[in-house]
Structure formats: structure tokens, C-alpha cells
Amino acid sequence: MSGRVSTAKGKTGAQKSRQKYQNTFAFKPDKNNQSASKIAALPAQGLCQKCLDIIDWRKRMSKYKPLTQPKTCLACHGKKIKDAYHVLCRDCACEQNVCAKCRESTEIVISDHKPASQRLREEQEQHQLLASMSERQRRSYLRKIARGDEDGAGKIAQVAADKEDGGWSDFDDDFDEDVEDDEDDEEEEADK
Ligand SMILES: [Zn+2]
Ligand SMILES: [Zn+2]
Structure with a gap:
């Protein structure tokens, strides 16, 4: 059962090396996979269209890794980020009126919060x-x-x-x- 060893820890820091092996065929998400549909339902809020697309793509390709614990916000340094791939907490993103992922775009897509x-x-x-x-x-x-x-x-x-x-x-x-x-x-x- 050595294949089950988790490598998730320690990967949140600086960018890790490139993928060692390229997939030779496109990954097909399992439609019946419970966690996949749960992930699809996770909110992505306060993002620009580009970042929203990236996160949607990750969800579709099952490359979305939900946070297991709140992440530190780059602005207020509080452990307040609950959405994966966000770098600003909701408050700071709102206050600065920037995208909570790239921090560049101010064209925030209004998330409709629909499950x-x-x-x-x-x-x-x-x-x-x-x-x-x-x-x-x-x-x-x-x-x-x-x-x-x-x-x-x-x-x-x-x-x-x-x-x-x-x-x-x-x-x-x-x-x-x-x-x-x-x-x-x-x-x-x-x-x-
Ligand atoms: Zn913050
Ligand atoms: Zn963005």
C-alpha cells in the first residue's frame, strides 16, 4: 500500500518543480466520484474571469486540491482563507477591490453564490x-x-x-x- 503515501504536506510553499511525467492521454474525471462533485460545488469568490476560469478548469480536470485548513492571507496575515488557490482573504480582496487570486485584476466577476x-x-x-x-x-x-x-x-x-x-x-x-x-x-x- 505504498501508493497511498500523502505528498500533500510541504507543497504549499514556493513553486515546486515541474511535473515529472506528462500524461499521455487526457484525464477523464469520474462522474460518479463523490468528491469530484463536492469539489465542483466549492465556491470560488472574488476572482477575475481569468482566475475563475483556471479554477473551473482545475475542478473539471480533478486537479483542484481543497484546503484542509485555512490559509494565511498575504495582506492581513490572518489565517482566514478558506478557498483553495486564493491568496487574499475575502475581506482584504473586497477592501483592495482586487482579484483574490492574482491580485491584479480589478474586474471581479460577481459570484452568484449558487450551489x-x-x-x-x-x-x-x-x-x-x-x-x-x-x-x-x-x-x-x-x-x-x-x-x-x-x-x-x-x-x-x-x-x-x-x-x-x-x-x-x-x-x-x-x-x-x-x-x-x-x-x-x-x-x-x-x-x-
Ligand atoms: Zn486578509
Ligand atoms: Zn485573477
Whole structure:
């Protein structure tokens, strides 16, 4: 059972040497692995988009090592960091208004604090919603989302939800115009 010896201790300091052996194939995270899903649910807060992406990547590739005990904050030197890969505690990151990992970016992504289970449920709801839409609705809806037009997307979602109650036909004329507008936009983009 020599393979179970922990090497985690002492690795938190300065950067360690490079990986000795490169993997010859991509690591596939085990979907049924309990700890993997637990890790995915761990919060990553007060980070810039770049650092958030890095941490998300680590989680996806099962390279995320959660902290076993609070880490020392580089600013206030308190043992207050509970999230792995962060170098500032939440208070200091907020106070300095910088990313809690790279300490450079001030473009902090507002973490919505949603647990993974809730996000999953919302994704499923979204899928159901899309499935209930007509092809045309779906295209328009996705385009509005991509543009950040939440009101427009919400309107379409509402129409799709009301469809069974007979609310759909009233809206149909408006909707055609909407779609035509969108398609014009696309042609303009293509001309560039
Ligand atoms: Zn601090
Ligand atoms: Zn950052």
C-alpha cells in the first residue's frame, strides 16, 4: 500500500518543480466520484474571469486540491482563507477591490453564490424551456440571450410558457418582425 503515501504536506510553499511525467492521454474525471462533485460545488469568490476560469478548469480536470485548513492571507496575515488557490482573504480582496487570486485584476466577476445543485436545476429548466419552444422561438431566444437582451429573452420564454393557455397566437405577428430584425443584423455582421 505504498501508493497511498500523502505528498500533500510541504507543497504549499514556493513553486515546486515541474511535473515529472506528462500524461499521455487526457484525464477523464469520474462522474460518479463523490468528491469530484463536492469539489465542483466549492465556491470560488472574488476572482477575475481569468482566475475563475483556471479554477473551473482545475475542478473539471480533478486537479483542484481543497484546503484542509485555512490559509494565511498575504495582506492581513490572518489565517482566514478558506478557498483553495486564493491568496487574499475575502475581506482584504473586497477592501483592495482586487482579484483574490492574482491580485491584479480589478474586474471581479460577481459570484452568484449558487450551489451546484441549483445551477443544475436551472440548466434543466432551461432545457425544458427550449424543448417547449418552436424552432423559430428558440433561435430568437438564444440570440437575445447572446446579446444580453434578457427582457427580450424573458418575453419569448413567457410566450413559450403561455402557449398552452392560448396566449401564443396574439403575439405571433410581433414575433415575426422580431425575427426578421435579427436576421438583418446577422447579414450586416457577415458583410464585415
Ligand atoms: Zn486578509
Ligand atoms: Zn485573477
